[in-house]
Amino acid sequence: MRQMLSVVTVLVLLNGCGKAGVPAPTSMPTAGPTETPVQARTVRLMTHDSFEISEAVLAAFEQQHHAKVEILEAGDAGVMLNQAILSKDNPLADVLYGVDNTLLSRALHADILEPYASPLLAEIPDHLELDPQHRALPVDYGDVCLNYDKRWFADHGLAPPTHLEDLIKPAYRGLTVVEDAASSSPGLAFLLATVGYFGETGDNNFLAYWAKLRDNGVLVASDWETAYWTHFTYGSKGEGDRPIVVSYASSPPVEVYFSEEPFEEAPTGVVVGDGSCFRQIEFVGILKGTPNRDLATAWVDFMLGKTFQEDIPLHMFMFPANRNAQLPEVFARFAIIPERPAEVDYEVIEARREKWVEAWTEVVLR
């Protein structure tokens, strides 16, 4: 029975903690019946587990709108979107951030977002805006590209790759590690790059390319973490044996930023040849049926505004969508943005993704 009591105590305590996470509304003394009490309201943001923001930026919004931002990180982008779709009748949040162009079509078809034509869209380039009804507004973008270990190529007297075609040359045999397109988001993005670049038809279609890549000893890891930290020669500090990895165009500046020794140039390079990268664009949208539409729109505007946009690179390692946002020095100096990433329509992605992934699995893994 004593144990029983302690269970109850713990539960009560925990419950208390849970509530403590959301500060009690601070009610101001009301002067008379005509004055409505001013309360700190809450805007709930549902996002993926890579979301990050700096304290000062978050505080700026909270002070300006006298509101509290409650952030719910609901797994990776796919898990998050599915949770949002399943909880459509009783939404978990007011705003959804982090759906990208590989998932956009699913979000739009599930009809979980409300249109909002933010005035700040004027500061965002048109090519990032995919939904003409403004249900999903572009916040940031980043390119999934091949990275290579500069020192490894220098030591081996081999020229680093510049195009997708290089990877199937005999000289590059057994040098590449990619992620599983069926379970990893950069893995899928890189598959989409090859779909966009080689196309689905003809003798030289994307599957023919993958068959050659397989013959040339490509290694498939299940996720980015395993590929980068255990197989990539640079990430694994020499324990891995693959000097080419599928990562992001922003990885080299991030390597520089999170290193101890000052770098004159980034230790890793990016393959930016035409069509060799896939651009992921991340969107924000207001979840249908929010009781806090005004605050939700304020938050969306805030995310598209300069303060938040300039916070993005060093917290989420993506590039701001707003053209007026300045890049931090490490990005300005070390980042490369590919000029012509591969293009695949987001509607087509959702419609054919399963087919592509299955065909890819068949060619590369079985």
Added chain:
Amino acid sequence: MQGAGRIQGAGRRQGAGLRIQDVPGHVLRSALVILPGSFLLVFYFYPLLTILMTSFAPTGRFGLEVVAQLLFTSYYPRIIGFTFWQAALSTLLTVALALPGAYVFARYTFPARSLVQALTTIPFVLPTVVVALAFTALVGPRGALNLALMRLLKLTSPPLNLQYSLALILLAHVFYNYTLVLRIVGNYWANLDPGLEEAARVLGASRLRAFVEVTLPLLVPALGAAALLVFTFCFTSFGVILMLGGPRFVTLEVEIYRQTVHYLNLPLAAALSVVQMMFPLALVGLYTRLQTRLTLPLELRPRHVTQQRARSLYQRFLVWGSVAFMLALLVTPLAALVERSFTLGAQAGQAVPSLYFYRQLFENPRRSAFYVPPIAAIRNSVGFALATVVLAVTLGLMAATVLASQAAGLRGLVRWLDPLLMLPLGTSAVTLGLGYILALDEPPLNLRTSPLLVVLAHSLVALPFVVRSVLPALRSINPRLREAAAILGASPWRVWWEIDLPIVARAVLVGAVFAFTISLGEFGATSLIARPERPTLPVAIYRFLSRPGITNYGQALAMSTLLMAVCTLGFLVMERFRVRGVGEF
């Protein structure tokens, strides 16, 4: 009111309030059934059924085409076959490798015994991505083992190629689950009367024959319990398959995840989830039938009678050989991680070894709003883990008491309850997670964003471990002991407190250790519903590993080392913990 008065009046001491021993037996017994039962009902069956209904509903006709897809394509039967095959192999291998260790822990006392036991349990809490790093460091193409072999044999290419092989999956499953067999079987074995085997030896049986014909049959309940847990764990394996087996290997859990997350094909995912649950369910059903037939009430012996120091050369060889094997198998990968958390900075021009990454943990140079000081992450993790221990041990002890009960009215219930208690372990985490989101969305159960949900989810997984740890011990108690106590006038409560509890106290401790570790290491459920301001240690580790840069890598290793330290410390403290007033057995 009247009833309460009656109960109070029955108290022997004047002025005593409502005391537990005064509560009538049937009230206690119903509480024993109702509490764990309603916990399962509300936090397992209700969310599970909600998600299954939602998943099957859109197709209306209960997804006939899905069933056809499952049965008539070669893909899914192959996945089911592989899932079963790798789980069965992993279980056999784990049991075979851990049995000698269990024997040594059951029969011998030796220096640093608690520490060795604590170390063998650490793998259980480590996130798979970290284990993958450790394994690559040791057995990867440029890992320590291959480099040493290449130097030794003067080879130009690595001789061991374990990368993305079934062998690596099996090795990792043994690495994770060894402790289950070691603790559950070793603990049960420790109270078996060594006289039985000695008698067989005196009568001329060889060592092997005495073991196979006398000891092994007596161990069956504990062996079965441990094997069931290992099998179910490997059957639903996800991270190990993906990260160490590589994308060529697909288990049911992996496929359920893909169908749910990538294709949002809920009918198929739900059908696969149901298939996945069937296997552990059927096995537990089978086991329960065997169990009731095989379990004999035993004359259990206290440890000071059954355990001795290793004296002869043979005994010493046995003890230290087993310990060396355990350390090599379980501790070297951990040591590789710890070592690296200090020396990784060498490349970054740091003095070696250095605390650089540990110091970094305490800094927040980017002023991130989600920065969590390591102390806070430890506090979160330990807080969740302790709450899980309390909840899971209480409910598990109740459920086990019901299951062990010989009361005629309960027999039928036991046959049902036992497999049902195991079911959460065989359930796909992503399926159940979505079930929570759907089902627990209305007051008073609006728990979707509450930290309480983390404790509930952890307890659900921990519950079968507590039950399986305690049940063999409870069942082996000779009913004559209880009868004797009852005849002498002890209330059912008193009988339980004086007879059952002292005998099972050790087993409860084993269950508590598992509940603690499960909660400490759990990542999936925690990440599904995480509030970034309250991350646990594994969540923090993943956060570091999700971006490039050596300081992130180093900090992830430092955080992993902290996780191991917290875990070891927790075990050592729990080993010292004794329920007051309960005799040591």
